[in-house]
Each structure stands twice: as structure tokens, then as C-alpha cells.
Amino acid sequence: METVKAVFAGAAFVAGLLILFYTLFSYEDEEKKVKSWFDAAWIALKDKDQGIATRLGEFLRKLLNGLNRYLQDCMAQSWCLSGL
16 A cells, blocks of 8 residues: 555656646747647536536436326326226
């Protein structure tokens, strides 16, 4: 367990150093490109999550509407047959 913590701490340290060197030695255009890439990735991730929820909601709505119509038809037919 201690080895895993040490590996993650080392990886975080190296990533921090890379980010520090990048911010110190990169040009403004490069920073804008990286920022726009992160923004686009974040928006795509959020849209994907919302898209899945929307599609699932639409599927459930159609399923329940169909089930509702089916049950209403069954009840209507059984009431009609019971009156005969």
C-alpha cells in the first residue's frame, strides 16, 4: 500500500513539475490552444452525460406511454366484455 502511495506521489510531483515548466516556458498562443482543448473536452464530456440522460429519459417516456396505452386498451376491452 505504501508503494502505491509513493508511486502516485511521485507521479503527481512529476506532473506538477511538467505543468510548472509548461506555464513558465510556453507562449501565449500555446496556452490558448491547450485551454481551448481542455474547454472543448469538458464541454463534450458534459454534453455526453446530458445526452445519455436525455436519451434515457426519452426512451422511458416512450416505454411508459406505450405501456399506458396497452393497459388502457386491456381495461377498456375487459370492461366491454364484462357487460355482455
